[in-house]
Amino acid sequence: MADTMQFDLVSPERRLASGEVKSVQIPGMDGDMTAMPDHAPTITTLRPGLLTVEGTDGTSQYVVTGGFAEITAKSISILAERAHAREDMTQEKMDEIMEEAQHTYKKVKEAYQNEPGPVDDAAKLLSDMVAMGEEIGLSAKQPNL
Incomplete structure (x- = not known):
């Protein structure tokens, strides 16, 4: 099992984050979920909430208002309707x-x-x-x- 997976967070305005991560906590429309390396392939819709990313250099959070998450065994791509770094x-x-x-x-x-x-x-x-x-x-x- 790999320790990390590729993570990309994109909104219509810009790419907010990209890099290797250990896990991503996703505010899914059907409930919160955590994606980690070797996750089963999944596509889910997002609800408004906090996306928490545990990267190799620490944890970061992003506010998302909706969109989609595509998860594979080696990557996760978040296509957010609107997204901002929590601190912003x-x-x-x-x-x-x-x-x-x-x-x-x-x-x-x-x-x-x-x-x-x-x-x-x-x-x-x-x-x-x-x-x-x-x-x-x-x-x-x-x-x-």
Whole structure:
């Protein structure tokens, strides 16, 4: 078994991280998971949360708002909708993320008035954003659903 695997974190704006890692804790839509070398091939969607990377030179964290993770035995690629290094998160960025999530929820609620599935999914996304904000110590300005 290899001790490390290749890790890449990419958002639409830029590549945030790339290198050899020991493990990656992923906020998956169906639950949190940890990917390590020799992991079974997996593709999963991400929910808003903290991505924790244990590298050969220490641990780092990234705030992600969604996207996909592709895991193989030798690599993990995260394609994030939006991602920031945890230490770079500010209240201003958190407010922007929450405003975007609230706007999406309102649009979905208007478009699917009698269809609870999409509205419930948008409400869950919004509540995940609030939980993520609390986890990193930033105010998420609780929305009225």
